[in-house]
Amino acid sequence: MSQNITLKRNLSLSHVVTMGLAWMSPMIFFTSFGVLHEGSQGMLLAAYVLAFVAILFTAGSYGQMAKAFPVSGSAYTYVSQAMNPFIGFLVGWVILLDYLFSCIVAVLMFGINLHAQFPSIPSPVWIVLLTLIVMTINIIGIKTSANVNKIFVLMQIIFIAGFCAFLVYKAVTQGVSAGFNPLHSVEGVPFSAVMAGASLVCFSFLGFDSITTMAEETRKPEKTIPRAILIIVSVAGIMYFATAYLIQQMYPSFTFTHMDAAGFELMQVIGGGTLASIFTFVVIFSVLAQGMSSMTTVSRLLFVMGRSSLLPRKFSSVHPKFRTPVFNIVLVSIISLAALFISLETAIMFVSFGALTAFLFVNLSVICHYIIREKKRSVQDWIVRMVFPLLGALFILYLITQLEASSLLLGTGWIALGLVLYVNQRLRSSSVSKALPEIEEAM
Numbered sequence: 001m002s003q004n005i006t007l008k009r010n011l012s013l014s015h016v017v018t019m020g021l022a023w024m025s026p027m028i029f030f031t032s033f034g035v036l037h038e039g040s041q042g043m044l045l046a047a048y049v050l051a052f053v054a055i056l057f058t059a060g061s062y063g064q065m066a067k068a069f070p071v072s073g074s075a076y077t078y079v080s081q082a083m084n085p086f087i088g089f090l091v092g093w094v095i096l097l098d099y100l101f102s103c104i105v106a107v108l109m110f111g112i113n114l115h116a117q118f119p120s121i122p123s124p125v126w127i128v129l130l131t132l133i134v135m136t137i138n139i140i141g142i143k144t145s146a147n148v149n150k151i152f153v154l155m156q157i158i159f160i161a162g163f164c165a166f167l168v169y170k171a172v173t174q175g176v177s178a179g180f181n182p183l184h185s186v187e188g189v190p191f192s193a194v195m196a197g198a199s200l201v202c203f204s205f206l207g208f209d210s211i212t213t214m215a216e217e218t219r220k221p222e223k224t225i226p227r228a229i230l231i232i233v234s235v236a237g238i239m240y241f242a243t244a245y246l247i248q249q250m251y252p253s254f255t256f257t258h259m260d261a262a263g264f265e266l267m268q269v270i271g272g273g274t275l276a277s278i279f280t281f282v283v284i285f286s287v288l289a290q291g292m293s294s295m296t297t298v299s300r301l302l303f304v305m306g307r308s309s310l311l312p313r314k315f316s317s318v319h320p321k322f323r324t325p326v327f328n329i330v331l332v333s334i335i336s337l338a339a340l341f342i343s344l345e346t347a348i349m350f351v352s353f354g355a356l357t358a359f360l361f362v363n364l365s366v367i368c369h370y371i372i373r374e375k376k377r378s379v380q381d382w383i384v385r386m387v388f389p390l391l392g393a394l395f396i397l398y399l400i401t402q403l404e405a406s407s408l409l410l411g412t413g414w415i416a417l418g419l420v421l422y423v424n425q426r427l428r429s430s431s432v433s434k435a436l437p438e439i440e441e442a443m
Helices: 013-024 033-039 044-068 074-082 085-117 123-140 142-174 191-205 208-217 221-250 262-307 326-340 344-373 379-401 405-442
Strands: none
Touching: 013 142, 013 208, 013 221, 013 262, 033 044, 033 191, 033 262, 044 074, 044 191, 044 208, 044 221, 044 344, 044 379, 074 085, 074 208, 074 262, 074 344, 085 123, 085 262, 085 326, 085 344, 085 405, 123 142, 123 262, 123 326, 142 221, 142 262, 191 221, 191 379, 208 221, 208 262, 208 344, 262 326, 344 379, 344 405
8 A cells, every 4th residue: 555645535515514414323312312301301402402502613613623724634633733733642542532432332333223123133243244334335435435324314314304294293183382492491490400411412413523534535625624514513403403392392291211212212102113113224224324434534533643653654554446544444443343342331431532522622723723823813703713612612621521430531541541652653753763864874
């Protein structure tokens, strides 16, 4: 594999939006319904509205940094350029938690869902099968992955739209009156509970940032990436709002037996076994889409870190035929097999810590780059590039404080490992630099 071969720039706006929505997986509304419903004490719509407003600030910060640095690398590149290369490495290393363990979560959920549907086939068989499928599609090319994901994302959107239409039909035929005051709290539910719910619901929007790792494979990334981020967050917000509102109107007293299966139980209540079966079918393919998008994301981040010599140069290699980082894809596929023995709870802890840490520093990077370094200080700059990122950073910081102690402990351990690797790589680079003059002198 040649070190001089570049990634192929052939992604359009629709491709990038598709990859972001695939990573986000809109069906997460239903797969996490029990946890989110209980966490917000039934005020799910209010929690989603607050989370959407808060996440918009961080999404705007990613858009601002994508305009300034239209290259791959996501938070790693933005923080390295705007703040400091060392801090950038630490942020890049931490966000690897998000991207690597997102792959593990995807294949693990695939195994769990397929085993539930076909109990005779063990979960590990499905995990290995999905890993091989995702690896093959990613090796062939990112455009192939994006085109396949288009089908799976469209399936999710059609299901959610059909689900909402069915609830509207039931509301009309049953004469259910409608009202709209999403922040109005029911009796006995304090606003603090809604805020706590919003901190959980925020995770439903994770994934919009993943597309920034594809900048070098996107046409006109300085314009396409910011637009795609806005579209992804807006489309997800609309789907979440509509679904939460209609469920809250039609089934305000809905209760469930098992928290993890609350979405499935909801389908059975609303549409019986037929709707529940369709739901399971769509969920399986939504997880497959998330797995493909997650692997694309992490393989590109490793590519950029290898190109910057923060990881061995092998990570920056590109296959001459497929024009994809095959080494990274295979490595990530092997790591994804950790789903065979790791718990879903542990994997989600890593994802949460990595994503929120990256979000925090990207918000701060906007201020450092535009306000401090570039001295952009018009009224608009102060609002868009100072106030908005600061609000985003404060909200993300609040969410970090809501993480469990075990999540913070795991994240700290990962950072410590990254520091060891960083020092080792720097020492090796320094040794090579000192040896070169001696070799040249001997020649």
